[in-house]
Amino acid sequence: MNKDKSSVLLIYTGGTIGMKEDPVDQTLRPFDFGALLEEVPELRKFDIRIDSYTFDPLIDSSDVEPAMWQQLAVLIRDNYDSYDGFVVLHGTDTMAYSASALSFMLENLGKPVIFTGSQLPIGRPRTDGKENLISSVEIAGARKPDGSPMVPEVCIFFNSLLLRGNRSTKVDATGFEAFRSPCLPPLAEAGIDIRYNNDIIRRPSGGEFKVHLDLDTRVSILKVHPGITRQVVEDILLGSLTRAVIIETYGCGNAPSRDWFLDIVKESASRGKLLLNVTQCLRGKVNMDLYATGRALGNAGVLGGGDITTESALGKLFFLMGNTNDNQRVKAFLEKDLRGEISN
Ligand code: ASP
Numbered sequence: 001m002n003k004d005k006s007s008v009l010l011i012y013t014g015g016t017i018g019m020k021e022d023p024v025d026q027t028l029r030p031f032d033f034g035a036l037l038e039e040v041p042e043l044r045k046f047d048i049r050i051d052s053y054t055f056d057p058l059i060d061s062s063d064v065e066p067a068m069w070q071q072l073a074v075l076i077r078d079n080y081d082s083y084d085g086f087v088v089l090h091g092t093d094t095m096a097y098s099a100s101a102l103s104f105m106l107e108n109l110g111k112p113v114i115f116t117g118s119q120l121p122i123g124r125p126r127t128d129g130k131e132n133l134i135s136s137v138e139i140a141g142a143r144k145p146d147g148s149p150m151v152p153e154v155c156i157f158f159n160s161l162l163l164r165g166n167r168s169t170k171v172d173a174t175g176f177e178a179f180r181s182p183c184l185p186p187l188a189e190a191g192i193d194i195r196y197n198n199d200i201i202r203r204p205s206g207g208e209f210k211v212h213l214d215l216d217t218r219v220s221i222l223k224v225h226p227g228i229t230r231q232v233v234e235d236i237l238l239g240s241l242t243r244a245v246i247i248e249t250y251g252c253g254n255a256p257s258r259d260w261f262l263d264i265v266k267e268s269a270s271r272g273k274l275l276l277n278v279t280q281c282l283r284g285k286v287n288m289d290l291y292a293t294g295r296a297l298g299n300a301g302v303l304g305g306g307d308i309t310t311e312s313a314l315g316k317l318f319f320l321m322g323n324t325n326d327n328q329r330v331k332a333f334l335e336k337d338l339r340g341e342i343s344n
Helices: 033-039 041-045 066-082 095-105 129-141 230-237 259-270 292-299 310-323 327-334
Strands: 006-014 019-021 028-030 048-059 085-089 113-116 154-158 161-164 188-190 194-196 219-223 244-249 274-279
Touching (some): 028 048, 041 129, 048 066, 066 085, 066 095, 085 129, 095 113, 095 310, 129 194, 219 230, 230 259, 244 292, 244 310, 259 292, 274 327
Parallel strands (some): 006 085, 113 154
Antiparallel strands (some): 154 161, 188 194
């Protein structure tokens, strides 16, 4: 390997960026990766060695499962020493889930793992895919003068913004500004130059890079809403196959204060289930001490998720529960910031 030249492994998993219209029914379907590189000759102009790996089968990210995260993590682990960075081409629909999960699975990450994709296929005239791909490759290969990587984090790059993966959420189904990290400024912005926000970029604190593959997916999500029925709340909070429930609450972490609701929450907690309070709002954090309706949840045994996103809470629970059967241990880590996913 040429030590002076950066190297990036481009991992193509599927998604709109590499899709083509099916001539028969006009739906978008994944196409061959070789053709994707032909569409972006600009990549050859970088002084970066780019190798590629294509998933088989390519998938629309609506079909992403934890097994795919494990496959990605293994691929990064097996190629970790051979590349300076990784770019993952991924559908936008579940990109924030995948980037969040990988951020937990890759402990003490010392290299960039940049997820990107596009709203328009790369072959279309007004595609956003080219710019997203080219900048992602540049960021994945970027090094500081001392040779260390600029951004050793799992990130999402989209429409000029580099966002921490486990802070990101898809906010627009059709516009090019599809992703935001509402509770954290971008890690970098691409204009004439790529301006890095070095104050908030995380760096490994010296521990050895470690890949965690065990995930426990026994998590449900309960989104509270006016008119929610007792039956629905019971089904989700007391479900026998569920080990944890993310409760998506109003505002600062508030939920209905009716007795039947709180009784079910208490019953769920007393059965040992892990209950995490995450706000439905894009900005701000859960504070269960602010209103009586929030405090009742805290008293019933619900933990506060701070400003964590639902996508990140899901990945964090899968990861923590996969590492231990002891719910007390999971609780001890749940409210802690592990990968920059919550603000203190
Ligand atoms: N359905 C597509 C996917 O997530 C959408 C996209 O890539 O933007 O794979």
